[in-house]
Amino acid sequence: MLDARIPSGPIEQAWDKCKFEMKLVNPANRRKYTVIVVGSGLAGAAAAASLGQQGYRVECFSFHDTPRRAHSIAAQGGINAAKNYRNDGDSVMRLFYDTVKGGDFRSREANVYRLAQLSVNIIDQCVAQGVPFAREYGGLLDTRSFGGVQVSRTFYARGQTGQQLLLGAYQALEEQISAGTVRMHPRSEMLDLVLVDGKARGIVTRNLVTGAIDCHAGDVVVLATGGYSNVFYLSTNAKASNCTAIWRAHRRGALFANPCFTQIHPTCIPLTSEHQSKLTLMSESLRNDGRVWVPKQKGDKRQPNDIPEQERDYYLERRYPSFGNLVPRDVASRNAKEVCDEGRGVGPSGQGVYLDFRDAIQRLGIDQVREKYGNLFDMYEEITGENAYRVPMRIYPALHYTMGGLWVDYRLMSTIEGLFVGGEANFSDHGANRLGASALMQGLADGYFVLPYTVPDYLASSTPSKLDTSHPAFKQAREEIAGRITNLLTINGKRSAASFHRQLGRLLWDNCGMARSEASLNHALEEVRKLRWEFWQDLRVVGTGEELNQSLEVAGRVADFFELAELICIDALGRTESCGCHFRIESQTPDGEAKRDDEHFSYCAAWEWAGDGQPPILHKEPLAFEHVHLTQRSYK
Amino acid sequence: MDIKLKIWRQSNTASPGQFKDYQVTGITPDMSFLEMLDVLNEDLTARGEAPVAFEHDCREGICGSCGFLVNGLAHGGRHGTTVCQLSMRFFKDGDSLALEPWRAKAFPVLRDLIVDRSAFDRIIQAGGFISANTGSAPEANSILVPKASAETAFDAAACIGCGACVAACPNASAMLFTAAKLTHLNSLPQGQPQRDQRTLNMVAAMSRELFGSCTNHGECEAVCPKQIPIEFIGNMNRDLVRATFRRRREAIVVAGTQRA
Structure with missing residues (x-):
């Protein structure tokens, strides 16, 4: 069932081969296709801008008031690229090797190799946009070293690299908005994915100012909605970062891969303080x-x-x-x-x-x-x-970061036809642990250089649709969402969604955090289910659905976090090995390092939603390591 | 600590607003200002009253979402910080604080302390970018950027688009915001080809959005959480003069000399 569509032949030529095999859309026909992009952080803004430049009609959605607020902005340290400007032995092969090894051999080799290849183009692109990277006195680009590697390949803009890269993508996006190729929908939160004949054909959103539930139809849907660290309540993520878009897609049939791979920074x-609402990261470049x-x-x-x-x-x-x-x-x-x-x-x-x-x-x-x-x-x-x-x-x-996410193939398409996933929202490149300065690299690689090829290839295989939101599938999804909002508003219990969220986070941190065991995970599962039941009995949301209502927004997100929390624990329970950030105390080397079990767990665990109250179904994508030999990681 | 709050409550753009009094108790010095509001909102929810709507996201001073006036000062008036970075240890037990949204014609209030800042996006759309379509970029090190230019560009690019400069300005001017983006892009070699057009277009967009003009009060720099200096407005004005003089004029057509 899981075909990753990895091109055959040598890994060095895989992406070139894939690009050559892709179908093209005549420039005159591009404006007939509508691309829906959800999320306007690094991956989303870069993809929306790039597809707009190519001439597609892009509809871009964000729950923020402007794309420049996306949480990519908070990344501090830098972005990796195999430029070898330092003459210190770096190369595409070495960046590839470091990333696979750093991910503790749980990522897909072909994807990682492509990421390393594209890293050099990203720096070129961002410099051309005017990103003010740090410079040497001679005017050349400066670099620094970062955790997990021995070369100096990290490009940076003081401690605000994410901000500067996001502003670059944001500015490119705003240029396309003024050119009319991209239509921006700010303060619009995606609440459901709409499938027609098994293909992703649109989304349902809530206007966060007026409360209006709107449907949007398109030829393809791209999710770039970030990670789900906030399931732990306290994290370095921004307060509004959430899993709703990917979780709703998961419930509609997209497999969710490696949910238990959550990174602790x-x-x-x-x-x-016990009232603390978030944790603040200090860039690891400090190390x-x-x-x-x-x-x-x-x-x-x-x-x-x-x-x-x-x-x-x-x-x-x-x-x-x-x-x-x-x-x-x-x-x-x-x-x-x-x-x-x-x-x-x-x-x-x-x-x-x-x-x-x-x-x-x-x-x-x-x-x-x-x-x-x-x-x-x-x-x-x-x-x-x-x-x-x-x-x-x-x-x-x-x-800090979640390596898990929606399962995607080499072309970043999920198991739902026509649903593409980029950036942190997908699972593909970091295995069980992400190296520093690699998130910005992956978000931009997906957004600038992968999706703008693979999305058109998908579009080229079909004629532009005549579908609009009067189709019954939209009506049904819209009614379901409206019903769910009414449910949240009418429980009329005693506790705020935030208080449930805090409790859920604590439960996960204690039992499914830096060290996990069979007992702690079983305990967490039982408690999460209880708490979720309580949530739906005792929640209180003040106000109505037809106004700007931040408590209602939070309640919907927390409801989805509960379901995801369960899946995280189930995944962590099933993976009895330790690998990368997933540390099972039952599986460690004599000196306390994570001990992998390659014989039994050299696979990506992709979970299928089986319905409310049903155990999810596990699918496995076997991982082959032909270029980086499986070894016990050693940083001694 | 106990804090007395006077907060602007307004349910939407069309309806009138008013100040309402609240009291929060049990605040500790290690809490952030927004965590103090979280406590208030928990209380309000428990009482069945609508929580205070305020914009926030990263809570570490980089996303630019947050911002309101605390006793008339944007972001609370502490040098170089956003309101989300304010710690309660800067306040005393029994303090009275009035919270109100940014006040500017170009920033309509959406609810309570939340305003619509989309006018900033439209200023950027007018020219706040360097056109470089994906895939067309030359090798990064083929563009030399003097360190000093990169530093100036960075100082300007640090702007988070929060709108405090507008709120603090007696003229509700967006010139610090616009000048920051112009200084960022106009300082770099990559930004030169579009420099004049960018300046003309962004300045025109500011007026279109009903922002006022700078009359050198300097309030904007004083409240800017990223300490963007007012000198950048001088850069913008110089660039505007330069662009105005260099503008291509229409060719003069003398009657009878046109080719058939």
Whole structure:
């Protein structure tokens, strides 16, 4: 059933071959096709702009007031590209190799190779758009190194790379909007996918200002709606990031792949208050120059600067001499948890480790450190009231990114014909762990260089449709959505959706977070089901559906998070191996590293929705590793 | 801490609004300003009253969603921060705070503290881009960008489009916003081919959207969470003069000299 449509032949030529085999649409006919793009972050805005430039009629949807708000904007550190400008041995092959290995051998080789190839085009494209990347004095592009790799291939714009790349894509999109090729629908949230004869043919949206439920028909639907870290309530994601679009598509038949591959980022500001509404990431580029440590003594309450050198445990440098502080995210996170569990954590809660710039300031001077990381230090001070030039930062891991997502083939089409998925919303490129500075790369590769080829290829195989929203399928979907909204509004219980969300998140973090076991997962499953039942009995949403109602928006998203949470636990329970970010305590090496079980789990787990209350059905896409040999990852 | 709040409540653009008084209790200094509003909204929900609508998303000062006036100051008046980055440790027990939406003709109120800032998008549509269709870009390092130009471009591109500059300006001018985008793109070698047209078009779009003009109050720079300097408005004005003089004039046609 799962045909990934990977081109045959050598991997180096796969994408070229695929592009050549694709069908083309005559420029004069392109405006007859309507492309629906949901989401206008890096992947969505880039795809919408690029398809608009080609001449397709694009309808682009976002729940934000403007595309420039998408959460891609918050990415800090940088974007990888195999340019080898540093002459330090980088190449497409090496970026490919690093990404497959970093993903702990649970990604699809052909996709990753294409990603590495396209990385170089992305930098060219973004520079041409005017993205203000960091420069050397000679005017050439500067790069830095990042976790999990030994070359310097990360391009950056201070600590706001995501913002600058998103603004580039946003500006390209706005240009197309003014040219009339793209019509933007801001403050419009997708609430359902509409299928006609088994093909994705439209969506149902809610206008977040007026509450109007609208239907939109098209020839193809592209989802670029981001990840689902917020199922854990506390994460580094923006508050509105949610799974509704992909979950609704899943319920309509799109398989959901590897939902349990959720990434915990090692360098976030620790939790301080029970009312905390989100966690703030400090870019892991900080690990280039910051050194991670905890006191050797348990419960050492001295100020960090009072703890002498010999009583500090630089545990990452000690355990991983060759990668040191630059080990991949999953390894860094798990080690932080371990030292905190041993009672050596720092800060008021004991849930934190130090990230110390003392040596970097001595070596480089305070000015150079400020130039590289100034905005991050400022941000840290605003939140914690501490000056990290003087005392070490405190950091702790937090939910950050989800490698899982809707299953897509090599051409980024889901198991629903005509439904394409790009960016974090799909599952394809990062396996069980994403390397730093690879999310921006993947979002833009999908948006600028993959979807603008594969979507037209799909369109070319059919004539432009005459379908409009008077088709019964739209009417039915619209009625279902209106009914669901009425349900949420009329429960009239006692608790807000946010309070349920917080409780659900805590449950998942404790039982399906950095370490998972059969017992904890079974417990989580049972509790999630109970809580979900309670949600539908005791929810209170004040107001009506015919107005701007933020509580109603949240309630709908939380309702979908409940269903996804269950699937995450089921997936984590079934995968009894550890791999990347998925750490089953039953499966570890003698020195506590994640131990894969390639014999039984070298596959992508793609789940089929079987109906409310029915267990989901597992489909497996076997993964073959022909170019990167399966090894136990070692960063020692 | 206990905080007294006076909040602008308005159910939609068409209906009139008014201030209403609220009291929030049990606020701790480690909470953020928006978390304080979360607590208020939980209370309101429990009482069956409509929660206060306010825009927010990343809650780390980069997405530009949030923004309202706190005691008349955009984003609360703390230097270089958005309202989502405000911590309650900057306030005292018993403080009275008045919260109201951005006030500008170009930013109609949608509900409570939420305004419609789509006028900013239309200014960008008028020319806030460098035309570079996907796939047509030359090799990245073939375009040399002097470090100083890249730095200036970055300082300007840091704008998050929150609208505080407009809200703070007595003229409700969008010149800091527009000047930031123009300085970003006009400072770069890649931005030169469209420099004049971009400037003319974006300046025209500002007036079309009913934003006022700059009269050098400097309030915009004072409240800008990204500390965009007012000098950029000077850059914009210079570019506008340059573009005006360099504008291609229509060819003069002398009667009787046209070819048949």
